[in-house]
Amino acid sequence: MMMKMLRSVKRSGLRGHPGLQRALRPSGSLATHTSEKPSFVSAAVSPIRDCDVKQVSLSQKGRQVEVDFSDGTSFTFHGLWLRDACRGKHWVAEVPGEKILSRIPTATGCDGTVRSAAVRDGELEILWGSSASSTSNFSGGFLRMYAPIVGKPSKQTVEKPLEAQHHEKKADFKWLEPYSGFHGVPAPAKDQLELWKNQGVRDQFQHRDFTKVRGDNAANLEMMKALMRHGVLIIDGVPAVSDGHDGSLVRDFTDSCLGGMQKDPARTDANWVITRKEAAQSISYAQDLRLNNHSDQSVPAHGIPALCLVVHYVEGTGTNTLVDAYAVAEAIRERDPAAFKMLTTYGSCQERDYVRSRVDSTQAGTQGMLISTKKPIIQLDHLGQVVRAQYNEVFRTPVTLSFDKFEDWFRAYSLWVEMIHGPEFEVEVPISAGQMLVLDNWRVLHGRAGGKSSPNRTIMGGTVVREAFMSRAIQLMGATYPVPDYA
């Protein structure tokens, strides 16, 4: 285990980082992450551990299987669904997690007809009709999590509302489902979020401790949940770094605790560096000036920006401005429905050259990269709930709306700009060296107050795509949970 830990430190480039080593030494916490991380989490790993198969019966000449579970529910499965869902070693290559192509139903001609079914040690054991030699075993936990989605509830089960037909473990995954990326998946439910305005206090945001989050899996998972509930977290106790720091600390934190920093093809390092530059051409590097509130566009895969943003104050102090765009969107929906309609229907044209926009950076660009997006500033799911805000004024390009729509859209856009910079919603947050600011970039806009940065302010940071965030969360939770089809 020690060799594994050393290799991990070496790979992350932190072996010579005394600050991080000091911070992690008391609990041996780097090893904790390495040793406790589950090896494999897949669709076959159920978080339900306390639900057995109690009884099984066949109907429709073996084409359907009714399963009674130990929690009192009963569901009927298609035999073919069960045959197609086989996940044991005989059906799926264990390490790569790949289905064995010669054994899939279409290759074998198996129509899912069950010859016999039995309960064995709390599991369902099936002998398939088409091949006397092949059997499949399904744990109660595996079947129970899929049952309300793919099964037909029995008479007494169907009397419960659909949500109550699910096992109680489903609730543990509710916070994560909106970030699954699956088609039609709804935005975060209202009970999963705490929207905020400017409360007029010095510091209204929650803090977490770097060493604890970096060194303990439970604290890491709690941090991720809190981040999505509040939209903002401030990480304290970040180890001090010396002049010439290479960004390895913020990369390590992001890789370890949030699933990995996004890499863009236009720069060698995953992280960016922003430090003061005299006569900077880009507003990002002119640190004395006000930088308007915006969402980071990162490299928006399919037009969708990264889910999280991490900013490490390496040196100096500054004041960031933050806005809960979900709260602003709800206020616009209520106060000016016509403006809300314009902002959620029509796209805002943006363009960014990922090398030219970093002309003032200390980091060299590698290859040219020009990305254009045209998404609504406020994006909704099919139920009309806010999924994301996507807006950065510096990269806005000429509006392409037709003559008859332009004035209405521009009025709505002007209201948006006014509200996200107004005292009702904008919050100023002083941040110093030794702290990190972590944001939900789909929800919280960020900017910089003018004239409030120390001359030596140096920040390093980067973005985390949705996929990386999900991957880390699922590994920390040790299982995943099936998401129904919303189409």
Ligand SMILES: [Fe+2]
């Ligand atoms: Fe930014």
